[in-house]
Amino acid sequence: MTDPGPEIAQRMLALRAHFAHHPVYEQLEGQFERLLSNRRVEVDKGEVREARAIALIGASGSGKSTAIDRLLTKTSGLILPQEGQDHCDVVSLMVPSPATLKSVGRSILEALGRPLRRERTTDAIWELVRGFLKERKVLFLHLDEAQDIARHQTPKEMQSVINTLKSLMQSRSWPVGLILSGMPGLKDLLNYDPQLARRVFPLELPRLSPLGDIGEVRAVVGFYSAEVGIPWEPEATAADVAARLIHAADREFGLLIEMTIDGLEEALHSGASSLSVEHFAAAFSRRSGCIAGLNPFIADEYERIDVRKLLGREGEE
Structure with a gap:
C-alpha cells in the first residue's frame, strides 16, 4: 500500500503558500506602494525630502511577519539584497535581543553585507550605517521585533534610539524610510516622542x-x-x-x-x-x-x- 504521507505533505506545503488577504494588509500594501513611488521619483529628480515610516503592530500569531514577507517579496519591481549586487531597495532584519543601539547598528551592517571587522563606538557604527545605506541606495529599512529596541532602556537611552531613527529619515544626503514591525509594546516607542509619531503611518492587526x-x-x-x-x-x-x-x-x-x-x-x-x-x-x-x-x-x-x-x-x- 502506498504511503500517503509525502503526497499529503506536498498538498500542505502548497496550502501554506496561499496568502489570506485581509483589510490591514491591503492598507499596508497601499501605503508602502505610495511611499515607494514617492521615494523613487525623488531619487530620479535628485530631490532630498524627509522619508516616512510604516509601523505594523500585532500580537504573537497575528500574522504580521507573514504580511511583511508577502509585501517585500510580492511588490512589483522591488529589489531585494542579493550577493554581488550593489543596489537594493529594502534591507530587512530582525532586531537582536537584547537590543542596544550598538547591536542593532552592527546587525544592519551585516544585513548590508558590511560586517564590522573591529570594535567601534556606537556613533561610529551608525555613521557607517548611514554611509552604506546611501552606497547601496537603500530606500527602506525594515526592523522586525522593533519593540525590543525600546525594552529596558533608560530615558536617556530611549531618546538616543528615537533620535537615531529620526536621523535616518531626516538625512540630508540620503533619507531612508522605515518599516517597523513588532508586538504591541512598539506603541510605547512610537508614542515616546511626538516628532517620531508624526512621521509614522501606524497599522494594527486587530484581534x-x-x-x-x-x-x-x-x-x-x-x-x-x-x-x-x-x-x-x-x-x-x-x-x-x-x-x-x-x-x-x-x-x-x-x-x-x-x-x-x-x-x-x-x-x-x-x-x-x-x-x-x-x-x-x-x-x-x-x-x-x-x-x-x-x-x-x-x-x-x-x-x-x-x-x-x-x-x-x-x-x-
Missing part, C-alpha cells in the same frame, strides 16, 4: 471577534478546504466550529490560518470525506498536548480555556 468575525472565518476555512477538495461540515454546525476556532487561535488571524491547515491535514491523514470539528480537536491536541477537557473544540465552556498553555491538565493554575 478577531467571536461574534463579528464568524462570517469571515467561515469563508476562510471554506476557501482552504476547497483548495484540498474536502468540503466543510454541515451549515448547522459551522458557526459553532468557527467560534471555537477563533478562541483556539487566541483571536489571532495568523494562528487561525495555521490551525485551519492543521485541521485539514488531520482530515487528509484520516481519509475523511469532509472536514469536521473532530479534526480540529485532534490537531489542537497534537499542538498543545492538552487533555480532552481543556480542548476548546471539545469542552462545553471552552471560552475559559487558556489556549496558549501547553500540556494543560485539570486543576492546574
Whole structure:
C-alpha cells in the first residue's frame, strides 16, 4: 500500500503558500506602494525630502511577519539584497535581543553585507550605517521585533534610539524610510516622542471577534478546504466550529490560518470525506498536548480555556 504521507505533505506545503488577504494588509500594501513611488521619483529628480515610516503592530500569531514577507517579496519591481549586487531597495532584519543601539547598528551592517571587522563606538557604527545605506541606495529599512529596541532602556537611552531613527529619515544626503514591525509594546516607542509619531503611518492587526468575525472565518476555512477538495461540515454546525476556532487561535488571524491547515491535514491523514470539528480537536491536541477537557473544540465552556498553555491538565493554575 502506498504511503500517503509525502503526497499529503506536498498538498500542505502548497496550502501554506496561499496568502489570506485581509483589510490591514491591503492598507499596508497601499501605503508602502505610495511611499515607494514617492521615494523613487525623488531619487530620479535628485530631490532630498524627509522619508516616512510604516509601523505594523500585532500580537504573537497575528500574522504580521507573514504580511511583511508577502509585501517585500510580492511588490512589483522591488529589489531585494542579493550577493554581488550593489543596489537594493529594502534591507530587512530582525532586531537582536537584547537590543542596544550598538547591536542593532552592527546587525544592519551585516544585513548590508558590511560586517564590522573591529570594535567601534556606537556613533561610529551608525555613521557607517548611514554611509552604506546611501552606497547601496537603500530606500527602506525594515526592523522586525522593533519593540525590543525600546525594552529596558533608560530615558536617556530611549531618546538616543528615537533620535537615531529620526536621523535616518531626516538625512540630508540620503533619507531612508522605515518599516517597523513588532508586538504591541512598539506603541510605547512610537508614542515616546511626538516628532517620531508624526512621521509614522501606524497599522494594527486587530484581534478577531467571536461574534463579528464568524462570517469571515467561515469563508476562510471554506476557501482552504476547497483548495484540498474536502468540503466543510454541515451549515448547522459551522458557526459553532468557527467560534471555537477563533478562541483556539487566541483571536489571532495568523494562528487561525495555521490551525485551519492543521485541521485539514488531520482530515487528509484520516481519509475523511469532509472536514469536521473532530479534526480540529485532534490537531489542537497534537499542538498543545492538552487533555480532552481543556480542548476548546471539545469542552462545553471552552471560552475559559487558556489556549496558549501547553500540556494543560485539570486543576492546574
